[in-house]
Amino acid sequence: MAVLETLDAAHLREVVVGYRDALRTHQEKLNRLNVYPVPDGDTGTNMALTIESVLSEVGEGETETLEGVARALSHGSLMGARGNSGVILSQILRGVASVLGEHPAVDARVITEGLLAAKEGAYRAVQEPVEGTILTVCRQAADG
16 A cells, blocks of 8 residues: 555545545444433434535535635535534534645645644534543544
């Protein structure tokens, strides 16, 4: 397998498709893990619906450039966010997209900046952040 040194629009689309596929595979497991803020068993479903909205948006409009895919990622996640987990996911994706969209190609340094923006957006989206949730995963990814 070749090492990817930069991320372009096509690669970002592939990442989103891979994330959707992983969510579909593990959706029921995520639903069973759902205990905060209410144990209603819909975290996996809400995240999957949110990412499906992203893919619908990425498939339309100006998505030939990294900026276009990032814009579609941000808008699709905002418009399609479902439940608490979907809203938090949308803020993570919007944070990443806000940074990636500023560059024609993305390297590891820019990915790091995107993860930091994602963490900030996700924590701002929650009035009382609780560790042991998707917020923790996002924070640990951003902080390395």
